[in-house]
Amino acid sequence: MSSHRGGTADLHRSNFHDELCSRAQPPTICTWRSDMIDQDKAASRPMAVAAALTGRSIDDMAFHEQLVVLTGELRALRTPNGRWIFVDAVRLLLRVAGKLLIDIPEGLDDLTQEVRQICETCYVRQQPTIRIGQLDSDLSDAKAILNIGCQPRSGAPCVSVSANGWLCRATSGPASLDGDFSQANPISSLFAASIGVSEVFKRLIEMSDDISPPIENMTFSLFDHSDDPGDIGPTLPSTLEIPNTLLVGGGAIGSGVALLAAQLALRGKLHVVDKQQYADENMGTCVLMERNGWSKRGKAARLAEWISDNGSATASGERDFIADAASRETCQALAPSVVINGLDDVVARHDAQMLWPDIILDGGINNLGAAVVQHRLDNLGKACLRCTFKLPEVDTHAMQADLTGLDIRALIEPGRQLTAEDLESAAPDKRERLRKQMSEGKTICSIVSEAAMARLGVNLDAEFRPSVPFVATAAASLVMAEFAKYLLNPSAAYHQTTVFGSLFLGATSSARINRAADPSCLCVIHRETILSSKVRLRQHLEV
Ligand SMILES: [Zn+2]
CATH class of the missing domain: 3.40.50.720 (NAD(P)-binding Rossmann-like Domain)
Incomplete structure (x- = not known):
């Protein structure tokens, strides 16, 4: 089967593939310690989105000091949809909230056990606090509350979400949502969790209501993409x-x-x-x-x-x-x-x-x-x-020049070794690395491959999104x-x-x-x- 290839990944494909294979084998032995997750790196991509959306740099420490509460109504959490939304929301909130309080109603031992296990294995900064049967507690310290259910909390920064069949519902407003969770569907449930956590994130980054007001009475069908609240779609x-x-x-x-x-x-x-x-x-x-x-x-x-x-x-x-x-x-x-x-x-x-x-x-x-x-x-x-x-239109030599710092005149002779003349015409910030590669007798071709590898695997800043x-x-x-x-x-x-x-x-x-x-x-x-x-x-x- 033929296949078009292009871009950085094209550079000296066989070398790169061999390198990948040699790095991938033998299988990695999993001895990573829990303290090896770099919190700043883990937060880097969501923080970059926050900065892009607000147009200002976000104080990382202050952001992660804000309290987020996840809670749910007993009737909702007894349904498959309620459980899916709750568990999915835990998985998502652990990645954007620094301080998370999880309030679970009494009598949901299986759900509580699953949530505890996810929290222990997936937390980034600190383990969330899990409370059982304390739904009436004062939550005035919370920056944002995500409720899996249909009842609003008047005066609180709360978003409620629900799912029934293919319909997902969400509101940060004062009116109650439809409380029917009966037709099981994990797809609309994950979408509901996504919208709920999005509303939490909106509050954490303090988006202006003029630009992104809180969502009120949203209905969205994952089946026909309409907002018709009457059609929950076929059963799965x-x-x-x-x-x-x-x-x-x-x-x-x-x-x-x-x-x-x-x-x-x-x-x-x-x-x-x-x-x-x-x-x-x-x-x-x-x-x-x-x-x-x-x-x-x-x-x-x-x-x-x-x-x-x-x-x-x-x-x-x-x-x-x-x-x-x-x-x-x-x-x-x-x-x-x-x-x-x-x-x-x-x-x-x-x-x-x-x-x-x-x-x-x-x-x-x-x-x-x-x-x-x-x-x-x-x-x-x-x-x-x-x-x-x-x-995109790609000029391969220009891209290779950008990657390696070498002059385009050197790049048209990939088989020869690097010379002192190449060094002189190279970009100043890349010369030190090139000098080392010249002393090792590297060819132009291998230097391009190494630069491509660095960009794909080592220098993550270049791939940052x-x-x-x-x-x-x-x-x-x-x-x-x-x-x-x-x-x-x-x-x-x-x-x-x-x-x-x-x-x-x-x-x-x-x-x-x-x-x-x-x-x-x-x-x-x-x-x-x-x-x-x-x-x-x-x-x-x-x-
Ligand atoms: Zn086509």
């Missing part, structure tokens, strides 16, 4: 059989997908591919990441392990670029019918589309917005991911809603792109569009070849 079966599925990306969105894969009790093969390993930064954005046994482990293998331990799917993981993994044995044997992307770069999206699965679902995020883009092979006319996400965990879980909810709808009825109408523009603004920022295919794209030009090769592959695998 207790388990869902999935065709062979590939999850590309084990970061923030991929973690939300894995969480829902477990909660939906998906059954079937689920293979995860990701080229990176978890770092402390991911603790602030990935909803499942724990203090021990995650940082410095390959994302794909670790996430697959979590799915196997907590869900019903047969999960496996592979550390690689998707373009390379696609041609290897595991993906070839899997021949995935479904591909789910949780990616942040266009090249990988193009590479994943080249698998031409029956359906590809792509989750995307920015600071506050979440989106799902999908392409189905049996549909004529709607854009694929290659039409939707355009590759602001991000908050609750936007990623909202994107995962949108993606898995489309997946579940496809499994329930593959021939039902769908939209090529669904956007939830801002979690701060709520359902009014949602939109759906059908982007048309680009007539010059491979999905149009080679459509017949793609379809016939898929048929041949299936026949081959069935023999």
Whole structure:
């Protein structure tokens, strides 16, 4: 299978792949101590979003001194939806709140035990305080309160959220929400938790009400993306059989997908591919990441392990670029019918589309917005991911010059060794490193590879992206809603792109569009070849 590649990842592909493999083996032995999570790194991405949204730098210490309370109503927490929202909210709040107080009603021993276990394994700064049966306590010290239920707390900075069927509801206003939680659905539940934690974050960063007022009486359907409060959508079966599925990306969105894969009790093969390993930064954005046994482990293998331990799917993981993994044995044997992307770069999206699965679902995020883009092979006319996400124009030599500091005239002779003349014409801030590499007899080619490695794996600042965990879980909810709808009825109408523009603004920022295919794209030009090769592959695998 051919595949377009580009960008930094293209630089001396075989060297880079060999390096990745040698670093990935033998398997890491998990002896990481709990004090090894760097709190500043864990907070760095959410803090960067806070600064971007408010236009001012945030005092990290003061931010994390603010008290956040999570509570819930007994009637709600006795339902599957109430439990899912509560547990999902714990997982998310641990990553954005410094001081967390969790109030649980009496008589919910299983929920309490699960919450305690999550708090012990996932806290970042300090373990939350867990109280039982003290819901009437004074909460006037709280900067924000998240209530899983329908009753508002007048005069308190409180948001209530609920979920029933495919509907998610949220309000920070004075009126009660619909209190029906009866139709179980983990997708709308995760979306409700995401909106609830978003409202908490809004208060923690003290967003102006003029720009982002508190959400009041929001209703949003993950089934038809409407705000019709009367239609809760069809019931979900207790388990869902999935065709062979590939999850590309084990970061923030991929973690939300894995969480829902477990909660939906998906059954079937689920293979995860990701080229990176978890770092402390991911603790602030990935909803499942724990203090021990995650940082410095390959994302794909670790996430697959979590799915196997907590869900019903047969999960496996592979550390690689998707373009390379696609041609290897595991993906070839899997021949995935479904591909789910949780990616942040266009090249990988193009590479994943080249698998031409029956359906590809792509989750995307920015600071506050979440989106799902999908392409189905049996549909004529709607854009694929290659039409939707355009590759940036890349000048390879200019990019290599930027990475290494070398003059472009040196870069056109990759096979020769570095010389003193190269050093003289190099960027001053890179000369010291280049001098050392010259003394080691390095070639131009290997210097470019090392610089690419540094950018991808070591120098995390170069890869730094602001991000908050609750936007990623909202994107995962949108993606898995489309997946579940496809499994329930593959021939039902769908939209090529669904956007939830801002979690701060709520359902009014949602939109759906059908982007048309680009007539010059491979999905149009080679459509017949793609379809016939898929048929041949299936026949081959069935023999
Ligand atoms: Zn296309």
